[in-house]
Amino acid sequence: MLFHVTMQVNLPPDMPKPEADNIKACEKAYAQDLMRKGKWPHIWRVAGRYANVSIFDVADNDELHALLSGLPLFPWMDIQVTPLAQHPSAL
Numbered sequence: 684m685l686f687h688v689t690m691q692v693n694l695p696p697d698m699p700k701p702e703a704d705n706i707k708a709c710e711k712a713y714a715q716d717l718m719r720k721g722k723w724p725h726i727w728r729v730a731g732r733y734a735n736v737s738i739f740d741v742a743d744n745d746e747l748h749a750l751l752s753g754l755p756l757f758p759w760m761d762i763q764v765t766p767l768a769q770h771p772s773a774l
């Protein structure tokens with residue numbers, strides 16, 4: 684199942700830089716592991732925002748929730764999920 688996911692990151696401005704840098708490094712490693720496994724085939728930066736638009740390819744809602752809630756940045760994210768279905772005009 685494919686899901687369109689928007690993640691807005693809202694780290695507190697007063698979070699110490701070393702702590703923020705460590706969380707971001709953990710996030711990158713976690714994300715790239717899922718990308719190598721084919722679970723996270725697309726990620727794009729939203730221009731002008733600390734946000735991304737991603738496509739996840741997972742078995743079901745429960746797998747998506749498990750992957751998203753495991754993101755190291757999850758506690759500081761607003762996440763919007765849109766389930767995708769086949770478009771009848773798609774080739």
Ligand SMILES: O=C(O)C[C@H]1C=CC(=O)O1
Pocket residue numbers: 690692710711714733734735756
């Ligand atoms: O930078 C972001 O958009 C947040 C997050 C999502 C993947 C990743 O490596 O960082």
